[in-house]
Amino acid sequence: MTHYPDRHILVIFGATGDLAGRKLIPALHEIEKDPTTRGRTTILGVARAGLTDDAFRDQVVAALAKHAKPEALRDWVSRCVFYQSLGDASSYAYTALRQRLESLERQLHLPGNRIFYLALPLPAFPPTVESLAGAGLNTSPGWTRLVIEKPFGRDLASARSLNALLHKHYSEASLFRLDHYLGKETVQNLIAFRFGNALWEPLWNRDRVSHVEITAAEELGVEARGSFYEQAGAVRDIIQNHLLQVLALVAMDAPAGLDGTSVSNEKLKILRSIAPLQPDDFVLGQYGAGEVDGKSLAGYRQEPGVSSTSKTETYAAVRLRINTWRWEGVPFYLRTGKRLAKKATRIAVTFRTPPATVFSPYIVCGSENNRLLITLQPNEGFNLSFQVKIPGGGMHLHTQEMRFRYAETFGALPEAYQMLLVDVMQGDHTLFVRNDEVEAAWKVAEPLLDTGREPLLYPAGSWGPTRADELLAPACHQWVNL
């Protein structure tokens, strides 16, 4: 049964920023086009810049230039899009924000449901949360929900203090910690794929799985975001949140239900079962200059906004152990990096070789028979590889793949932000991250932070530092560099 969201105002803090323009506004436009969600959302953009409603509407129309003609948007933006400047972000500015919300709710006959979306730089989270509560905006005549973009803190201590501040003013049920990876169809499909099929569960354990690799590789460098990235690095930007969330979904037991509490409970068990990382369990790297397709590429330290002596890692590879009955002895390898050979986010589940084989001459390090490659992006889909005999004389084996591609069956997939925003509107927590998950993930990632290690240089366009191969070599495993 379709569940239409209640009518509400969505207040976007950081409405003039990159995330709002590239992701949130296009997602809201798609939501408006969908008959099941149309007409439910009034948008109030908020930032410090002094803009009129009309100037902000022009920004919204410009952000949608690729999606719709300006004339097709005019009616929607003039009815549903508004702007409130926060100026100096003083308590007066927040009182004015509350009055604006009340006035819009009266004018548009809205029931007083409010979503506050913090698309803000991390340092602006705590003062914004305090100021919202100070102006009484943590409650409303209807329901109030607060969406917090990652990063959720910079380390375990700051995540704990951010969670404590949030809980001072909000119940956990009104909080939505958003990790956009969880809104990707392919990530959600991990639950359907694992628990909607009887085939996988008997194989999904230490008896049948040799090792699991989760890679998020980017071809691009830091582009114009050098100064942001200097404060983040690959561990804070990708490993602590996106990759540990994907790992939890791959490794967790079947949840009692598909509600947020049941799914978070299972993910949490996995995150808490990861053995503390030792210094030889990870490799950190940084891209140097390189050449791709005859084009020279700058090294990270030469990028705008980056220190010439920066130790920020643009690459991280980690070997994890999960101390559960299901996974004891099965290494999980996580890897992410910028300026790598190919853009690809995928999970490779490699199964054990047959226990006794008549084909032993063909089994060498890294030549596993059966592998399930789940591609999260781009070219979303699966490849399942297995051995077949090559027709003709002798017994020669060939690794064959069965493949499935979403695009061929379903066409284009919806954007993660569209799915996640609708979930917030409906109050569904299944694809959001609970406070204890965030803290457990920081606990795993802490040994990788601020190590003082000099990151290993790797050439732009490569698969990262060769030292990362040594994480896998003792177990006779290899990275899937396809």
Ligand SMILES: NC(=O)c1ccc[n+]([C@@H]2O[C@H](COP(=O)([O-])OP(=O)(O)OC[C@H]3O[C@@H](n4cnc5c(N)ncnc54)[C@H](OP(=O)(O)O)[C@@H]3O)[C@@H](O)[C@H]2O)c1
């Ligand atoms: N961009 C992405 O693709 C992406 C992806 C995932 C997560 N995120 C996260 O999303 C957040 C926003 O990222 P972004 O890339 O959009 O940043 P951005 O381009 O720098 O935009 C920041 C926005 O926040 C506003 N702002 C800054 N300080 C403020 C304050 N104290 N009160 C109210 N508004 C304030 C800015 O406008 P004024 O200066 O006029 O106030 C601007 O609208 C960050 O936490 C980032 O890590 C971004």
